[in-house]
Amino acid sequence: MAPNWNISLFHYRNQGADYSSILVGIQVPASEDAEFRRFLATLGYPHWEETQNPAYRLFLQ
Template identity: 55%
Template sequence: DGIDLGGLFRFEFPERPGATLDFLSAIGSRWNISLFHYRNHGAAYGRVLCGLQVPRGEWTACREALNALGYPWWAESDNPVYPMFLGTESAGS
């Protein structure tokens, strides 16, 4: 079924020219970026929070593309605070 599934990911981008372009090239037009927040904190890497919409059945290909990119990344969709980020669960639940 072609329903897009949303996923929230955290990345560490190297602080070098072309790092964001490399990420965008890896994602290409195959998957939709629904959220992109970059934070530079003066280190050798920048922190990125990114939402991706991936058609059902393409998660494996998406994860392989992210791994091939070589940037450290974490799927935040399983994080216990993820429902609070989305506003689907209160802090007291």
């Protein structure tokens, strides 16, 4: 992860099973979007872009 990317939101939720849910919000400069997407691809974890989600626009933006 690049040192100038900012983790602005983190929430961990244990579901009482052998897996958990994690919500992470990361601020990345628009000019580094392609590099960030490559970084996410190397992790191998499922992830979703929520920037266009109406809930994000109402409560987090």
